[in-house]
Amino acid sequence: MKVLAIESSSRTAGVALVDDNGIVGEYSINYLKHSVILMPMIDELLKRCGVSIRDITHIAVSEGPGSFTGLRIGAATAKGLAHALNIPVVGVSSLLSLAYNVSEFDGLICPILDALNGQVYGMLVRGKDFEVIEKQDVYSIEEISKIVENYSDKVLFVGEGVNVYKDSIYEILGDRVLFAKDKDNMARASSLGEIAVLKIKKNEIINFFDFKPVYIRKSAAEIRFGGEGS
Numbered sequence: 001m002k003v004l005a006i007e008s009s010s011r012t013a014g015v016a017l018v019d020d021n022g023i024v025g026e027y028s029i030n031y032l033k034h035s036v037i038l039m040p041m042i043d044e045l046l047k048r049c050g051v052s053i054r055d056i057t058h059i060a061v062s063e064g065p066g067s068f069t070g071l072r073i074g075a076a077t078a079k080g081l082a083h084a085l086n087i088p089v090v091g092v093s094s095l096l097s098l099a100y101n102v103s104e105f106d107g108l109i110c111p112i113l114d115a116l117n118g119q120v121y122g123m124l125v126r127g128k129d130f131e132v133i134e135k136q137d138v139y140s141i142e143e144i145s146k147i148v149e150n151y152s153d154k155v156l157f158v159g160e161g162v163n164v165y166k167d168s169i170y171e172i173l174g175d176r177v178l179f180a181k182d183k184d185n186m187a188r189a190s191s192l193g194e195i196a197v198l199k200i201k202k203n204e205i206i207n208f209f210d211f212k213p214v215y216i217r218k219s220a221a222e223i224r225f226g227g228e229g230s
Helices: 034-049 070-087 092-100 139-149 160-174 189-201 221-227
Strands: 001-006 012-019 024-030 058-064 089-093 108-116 119-126 131-140 155-158 175-179
Touching: 001 034, 001 070, 001 189, 012 034, 012 131, 012 189, 024 034, 024 189, 058 070, 058 119, 058 189, 070 089, 089 092, 089 189, 092 108, 092 119, 092 131, 092 189, 108 139, 108 160, 119 139, 119 160, 119 189, 131 139, 155 160, 160 175
Parallel strands: 001 058, 058 089, 108 155, 155 175
Antiparallel strands: 001 012, 012 024, 108 119, 119 131
8 A cells, every 4th residue: 555645735735655554755845835836746755755656556635624725736636646547535634634743642632723713623632542522613712612621631732723823722721721842733744644544444535536625614705705615
């Protein structure tokens, strides 16, 4: 098994090569023009790892939530490659991928991404067991904090949303809350790829044609013109 993982749900563009034994290689760049750099990053990664594109067995991609533009670019790249290679796609939640960055934490993990207007995309995961205990959705800071208050465990917040809402979260939850290190708040294609390997072993794969990003809510343009999110 050789999984090419593509992460483009946030500011960080990342690609990784993962197999049954773990991470083979990874590139990450904090640069918003994902459409320009993803394919060159993939080419360079495979070259450095000594792997042909024809050796890839699965394409893993961040399914969202996150940047609408970034998700669409990632989806188009993943589907194009999967179509050309006639291989399946594995969609992975961007929030679950962030939680995986700190999966050894012995407590609750709350990955958050800025959804703008004082809201976050968030979920709640139990560390070590890596069990989702509150599903991903759009929450206000007050709502996500209230959910956390239902549990007695220490909670670790992780993700780019931490940089935006850290003070507000601490004001509500106080000393029981911890915040991940900056390096762990960055989306990682390798985390996405390792989750994908677990999903592949459970046969949780789909045809490239059927893959769609999970936006959770409508974009500003869709709200303005009456379109539908998913």
